[in-house]
Amino acid sequence: MKKPVLSILVLIVFVFLSSCTSSKLLQKEIRTIRGDLFYELTTPVYSDSIKHDVYLNFIDYSNIDYETSVKRRSALIIPLILVNYVGESFNVTLGEGSLNMNFREFLTQALTTECNNSTCFNLLERGDTVSEKGKYILNVKITHCRTSSRIKLNTTSVLWFDDNMVYGGDYAEFNNDKVRPAYTDLDLDVTLSLDGKIIHHKSYTTTYKQACGRHSIEMQARTEVCLNTMTKCLSFATKNIVEDVAKDLHLVLLNEK
Numbered sequence: 001m002k003k004p005v006l007s008i009l010v011l012i013v014f015v016f017l018s019s020c021t022s023s024k025l026l027q028k029e030i031r032t033i034r035g036d037l038f039y040e041l042t043t044p045v046y047s048d049s050i051k052h053d054v055y056l057n058f059i060d061y062s063n064i065d066y067e068t069s070v071k072r073r074s075a076l077i078i079p080l081i082l083v084n085y086v087g088e089s090f091n092v093t094l095g096e097g098s099l100n101m102n103f104r105e106f107l108t109q110a111l112t113t114e115c116n117n118s119t120c121f122n123l124l125e126r127g128d129t130v131s132e133k134g135k136y137i138l139n140v141k142i143t144h145c146r147t148s149s150r151i152k153l154n155t156t157s158v159l160w161f162d163d164n165m166v167y168g169g170d171y172a173e174f175n176n177d178k179v180r181p182a183y184t185d186l187d188l189d190v191t192l193s194l195d196g197k198i199i200h201h202k203s204y205t206t207t208y209k210q211a212c213g214r215h216s217i218e219m220q221a222r223t224e225v226c227l228n229t230m231t232k233c234l235s236f237a238t239k240n241i242v243e244d245v246a247k248d249l250h251l252v253l254l255n256e257k
Contacts, residue, residue: 023090026151027070030092030223034100035231039110039239043118043246052253054136054192055126056111062103063142068095068227073150094147094230103145103234110242111140118243119250136253137193140245143203144187147234149226150180177222181210182233190245192252200252204244208237 073089096103108125115123126137185207192200210233 022088023070023072026090026223030068030227033224033227034098035227036100037106037231037235039113041117043243046118046120050120050122052121052136052256054121054123054138055130056123056138057126059104059108059140061142062096063145064096064103066095066097068098069093088153090151092149092151092226098227107238110238114242114246119246121253132196134195139191141189143189144185147182147184147230149182149230151222151226152178179226179229182230183209184233184237186237186241188241192249202248204241206237206241208233208240
């Protein structure tokens with residue numbers, strides 16, 4: 001009886017030690033890869049005459065931490081003699097360093113693409129030589145941007161004996177890793193001015209959550225799948241909020257002389 005008990009104690013100690021380092025391991029894995037954001041136009045093309053030119057000021061801050069972070073959320077350990085189970089859950093928060101393009105640059109491109117497709121005005125990036133006098137100036141500030149997902153690691157250890165069962169057995173491990181759907185909270189502060197006077201100001205908020213479900217994946221792909229899940233979520237959240245901004249600006253400028 002001493003050997004199985006000792007094996008269980010050793011397993012428990014090993015599990016606790018590995019749990020302390022798992023978040024660092026996952027964090028190291030995910031920081032070595034990069035993901036892409038994308039924007040797909042689905043709104044109808046505005047076919048009437050263009051009424052105005054609007055100049056977008058430089059968006060100078062993405063309001064996202066640079067490094068993607070991984071923190072252990074919970075752990076469940078069930079030590080038995082023949083079968084042992086370890087379940088660990090980790091919260092993953094997207095950092096800008098995991099993107100191939102800064103989010104502020106992506107938002108600029110998304111706004112320009114959407115407004116120049118579905119609105120009554122041209123949206124242009126404002127250069128240093130463009131003064132405010134007689135011009136429509138658009139200021140966009142990212143006040144909040146957070147995208148998160150979750151990785152769940154499931155390990156089952158089964159006591160495996162050799163053929164003659166004389167020397168006892170070792171534990172064989174079986175892994176079943178999953179990535180939970182991501183969610184994004186994104187807030188923008190938008191101001192449209194003419195000749196330095198504000199004609200439209202509004203704060204926009206969107207929370208985008210992917211459809212519920214879990215994806216069982218191979219251990220080697222867990223961080224890549226998690227990163228792709230988060231970049232896809234942030235892309236759709238950006239699309240939702242950009243379409244709202246473009247629609248409101250269109251209505252404001254449609255009534256301008």
